[in-house]
Amino acid sequence: MDQDIRVRDVRDDDWDDIVALEAGAYTSLGLSEERSALESKARASPTTCFVLEVRGRRAGYLLALPYPALAFPELTRPEEAVFRSPNLHLHDLVVAEDLRGAGLGKRLLRQLTARARQQQYEQISLIAVEGSHGFWSANGFAPRPGVVNSGGYGPGSVYMSLALRAEASSSPVPPSRAQPSQQIESPTPVGGPPSGASARDEVG
């Protein structure tokens, strides 16, 4: 089955399927987002958002974007700004219901972790919604209780984070070039930085 599985960056023609997968996972929990809110995450950080293809079918996705540690997107509105931060927020991960339990969620997460290290992020954060803590704990995330009690993510939600060890990076960068800790956690508008600013400054 392995050769039938592909994780790739999100394309414009993926969104109908992403929206359907999202609605399937969250509508019954009252946590489903507008399409524009989902799309805004990939616009903010296209290199940290992925689609999972299994035998040519879009079978999952992952959306992550830089966000200041201990902060997180509101579910009800599109992102209007791009933050510069050494913290990468994993906003959403969904695998099609009939394919769960086969390691595909872990696979998407591995892809994100590798990309995050390449881009010199120092930490990945997320909000585990009701019932998903077990998956995240098994994948190394630790709860940070008290950061979220509800915040639109439901009563059982909890903020969790995973530190990325610099020595595990697949493309090590000399300390003099390492940037994330120098970055300012300030936003620029989605769609591009203000004139004169470097777009490369927005992510690690």
Ligand SMILES: CC(C)(COP(=O)(O)OP(=O)(O)OC[C@H]1O[C@@H](n2cnc3c(N)ncnc32)[C@H](O)[C@@H]1OP(=O)(O)O)[C@@H](O)C(=O)NCCC(=O)NCCS
């Ligand atoms: C969470 C999700 C992405 C996991 O995808 P997956 O492909 O099933 O994950 P994997 O196969 O890599 O891992 C499965 C393991 O995680 C565990 N797991 C999966 N979902 C879990 C959950 N909600 N609670 C506890 N454990 C969970 C499974 O029991 C399994 O454990 P095992 O390996 O010991 O048998 C998938 O269940 C999903 O899409 N859920 C709906 C959307 C969602 O809740 N996303 C997370 C938002 S915070």
